[in-house]
Amino acid sequence: MLSRVESRLTMLAAAQNGDGGWGYFPGKPSWLEPTVYALLALSEPSDSPALARGRRLVRSWELPGGGWRACAAVNEAHWATSLAVTLHSVLGIYDSSFERGVAWLTASTGAEGRPLTRLAHWLRPATVEFDPTVSGWPWQAGTSSWIEPTAHALLALRCAAARGEQAAVAGRIATGERMLLERRCRDGGWNYGNRRVLGADLPSYPETTALALMGLNGHPSIQWGDALNHVERMWRETRSPLARAWLASCLLQYRGERPGLPDAARSPDTDDILVAAVEVIAWDRILPGLNLPGSNLPGSNLPGSNLPGSNRRGSVGP
Amino acid sequence: MMARRGFLQTALGAAASGTVACQQPSLGPGPRGRAAVAILRAASYGEDLLDRLQRGAAACGLDARGKRVLLKPNLVEFVPGAPIHTEAALLAAAVELFERLGAREITIGEGPGHRRDAWYLAEAAGYRAAIPRFEARFVDLNRDDVARVAGFADTGGIYLPRTALAADLVVSVARMKTHHWAGATLSMKNLFGVVPGALYGWPKNHLHQVGIGRSAAELYRIFPRSFAIVDGIVGMEGNGPIQGHARPCGVVVMGADLAAVDATCCRIMGIDPEKIEYLRLASSLGHVRDERIEQRGEAIAQVRTPFALMPEFQYVRLA
Numbered sequence: 001m002l003s004r005v006e007s008r009l010t011m012l013a014a015a016q017n018g019d020g021g022w023g024y025f026p027g028k029p030s031w032l033e034p035t036v037y038a039l040l041a042l043s044e045p046s047d048s049p050a051l052a053r054g055r056r057l058v059r060s061w062e063l064p065g066g067g068w069r070a071c072a073a074v075n076e077a078h079w080a081t082s083l084a085v086t087l088h089s090v091l092g093i094y095d096s097s098f099e100r101g102v103a104w105l106t107a108s109t110g111a112e113g114r115p116l117t118r119l120a121h122w123l124r125p126a127t128v129e130f131d132p133t134v135s136g137w138p139w140q141a142g143t144s145s146w147i148e149p150t151a152h153a154l155l156a157l158r159c160a161a162a163r164g165e166q167a168a169v170a171g172r173i174a175t176g177e178r179m180l181l182e183r184r185c186r187d188g189g190w191n192y193g194n195r196r197v198l199g200a201d202l203p204s205y206p207e208t209t210a211l212a213l214m215g216l217n218g219h220p221s222i223q224w225g226d227a228l229n230h231v232e233r234m235w236r237e238t239r240s241p242l243a244r245a246w247l248a249s250c251l252l253q254y255r256g257e258r259p260g261l262p263d264a265a266r267s268p269d270t271d272d273i274l275v276a277a278v279e280v281i282a283w284d285r286i287l288p289g290l291n292l293p294g295s296n297l298p299g300s301n302l303p304g305s306n307l308p309g310s311n312r313r314g315s316v317g318p
Numbered sequence: 319m320m321a322r323r324g325f326l327q328t329a330l331g332a333a334a335s336g337t338v339a340c341q342q343p344s345l346g347p348g349p350r351g352r353a354a355v356a357i358l359r360a361a362s363y364g365e366d367l368l369d370r371l372q373r374g375a376a377a378c379g380l381d382a383r384g385k386r387v388l389l390k391p392n393l394v395e396f397v398p399g400a401p402i403h404t405e406a407a408l409l410a411a412a413v414e415l416f417e418r419l420g421a422r423e424i425t426i427g428e429g430p431g432h433r434r435d436a437w438y439l440a441e442a443a444g445y446r447a448a449i450p451r452f453e454a455r456f457v458d459l460n461r462d463d464v465a466r467v468a469g470f471a472d473t474g475g476i477y478l479p480r481t482a483l484a485a486d487l488v489v490s491v492a493r494m495k496t497h498h499w500a501g502a503t504l505s506m507k508n509l510f511g512v513v514p515g516a517l518y519g520w521p522k523n524h525l526h527q528v529g530i531g532r533s534a535a536e537l538y539r540i541f542p543r544s545f546a547i548v549d550g551i552v553g554m555e556g557n558g559p560i561q562g563h564a565r566p567c568g569v570v571v572m573g574a575d576l577a578a579v580d581a582t583c584c585r586i587m588g589i590d591p592e593k594i595e596y597l598r599l600a601s602s603l604g605h606v607r608d609e610r611i612e613q614r615g616e617a618i619a620q621v622r623t624p625f626a627l628m629p630e631f632q633y634v635r636l637a
Contacts, residue, residue: 024458024461024516025461028463029463031461031516033516070516070517071464073463073464073465073466073477074464074466074477074517078517079519111527138519138523139518139519139520139523139524140517140518140519140523140524142524142527143519143523143524143526143527144523146519146520146521146523148519148520149519192432192433192520192521193521197498198498198557198628200557200561205432205433207433207434207435239438239441239442240433240435240438241435241437241438242434242435242438243435243438272437
């Protein structure tokens with residue numbers, strides 16, 4: 001009988017499209033987001049034909065400006081460029097595509113910093129309570145910063161910085177962290193974007209809470225024991241397989257293992273590529289684990305700073 | 319110093335608000351003829367909702383025979399006990415209605431605006447339990463295949479899910495709610511849920527950047543083959559569409575002209591539809607003026623239930 005991880009990996013391998021990518025569901029056209037997640041899940045062994053086909057598709061979707069398109073039908077740079085950059089780091093491919101991707105991410109910023117937006121916020125500060133001077137990353141160029149794309153961009157830039165930090169990257173990471181910290185909800189987690197609108201506190205969501213904490217990567221201003229206990233509570237309570245997968249990934253990053261559930265309580269088998277991939281990606285090996293305050297993490301098994309594949313620097317692009 | 323800054327903020331803020339309230343887009347004449355809108359009483363979700371929908375469909379002359387129908391509920395988010403989403407009982411009745419009307423294919427599609435796990439939301443909202451063959455019918459529109467549609471306000475175009483674009487009839491099965499940015503959210507604003515989050519994110523901030531009113535009107539223009547069923551059995555008032563309070567209203571409102579349906583809902587809610595920006599912007603596509611809407615079933619006056627409004631929207635209160 002296959003283990004849960006083996007079952008997920010088998011399902012992912014079987015769902016690869018002829019073009020080398022993955023759709024959000026088996027049999028659907030390939031998109032960048034599920035393709036990168038599937039490749040991260042299947043990144044070992046690194047010489048598999050499936051990985052090579054996926055890398056070829058990802059490489060073909062790079063745009064001249066440094067971003068990656070979302071899918072064949074969309075010829076615009078997409079937020080999942082963050083994921084493509086992370087994939088390069090995981091595979092140890094620090095080529096010109098990687099450099100352009102990092103530059104694209106470093107230059108990308110939310111629209112809340114624009115003068116007119118800041119004026120509007122100054123006039124009506126209680127409409128949406130946030131600090132417009134600290135900008136994260138948007139889902140789409142020209143729009144405001146939100147939690148999930150900011151978390152993904154931080155993960156990507158942190159992986160990139162692990163091989164030699166540049167001042168621009170470090171500055172952008174610091175600003176993105178401040179944005180996440182500033183948008184934390186009163187209940188200790190993160191909503192999809194804001195903490196307080198029109199005088200009302202917003203509730204946190206499990207998936208964005210997990211992603212924000214992963215993006216903050218052991219930031220010293222977080223009481224990590226409390227935060228991870230909160231994550232574990234959310235993990236036990238949520239019925240969303242995707243939220244549970246991200247919460248477990250967060251616990252894996254900081255505690256070195258995913259929480260376990262009796263088989264009867266587990267999510268049923270899924271054909272959702274995102275859920276299947278996020279459930280089995282080895283986030284503890286992917287994330288470099290910089291700045292982790294180990295003494296602050298109860299029961300932690302801190303991830304090491306080695307990137308898988310880091311001995312393959314200089315290999316050809318995906 | 320702080321007092322001066324506060325005065326400046328208050329004065330300029332008030333001026334900006336006044337400008338917004340006064341500089342509404344002009345109200346269009348609407349298309350030719352009149353629009354039929356049916357108002358059906360339903361005191362609770364335990365009543366025979368299929369009967370209500372059948373009567374409403376007949377009153378509006380709804381013809382779905384042989385059509386590929388997309389039912390688009392409002393499932394922007396789920397909070398237990400909160401009247402945020404279209405109730406499962408009404409959505410299930412809508413599926414049965416279109417089966418009886420002879421629709422060739424009935425798909426349920428939604429792209430939730432705040433949470434990514436649409437299947438979980440559908441489960442939590444009771445859709446899986448209430449609707450036969452739900453798994454085979456449901457499409458997560460946030461992650462569907464997309465095609466570009468030229469022209470969307472002044473942005474050049476927008477990508478939309480192929481499931482929605484291929485439908486012969488898009489049925490907006492919305493919930494009657496006030497909205498803290500738009501004044502009200504009804505069948506037209508519910509079309510935001512067809513915009514794919516995989517491209518535009520959670521939330522679909524692009525639509526806010528374009529303008530909520532403009533985006534709602536543009537989506538209505540893109541989906542002219544549409545029909546509206548608004549769940550006003552229990553609506554939401556105050557800080558909608560998520561954090562407001564339940565407001566029992568005891569009606570279902572139906573019609574083929576989404577602007578006319580929403581205008582009727584507004585009048586039931588005690589809101590002047592001619593002061594709602596998205597309805598003014600859509601007023602060349604559908605009917606907003608009272609005299610151009612033929613009410614069938616109950617009269618508005620018999621079911622009027624004023625909804626509480628946020629302070630910022632007191633100016634839309636129907637005189």
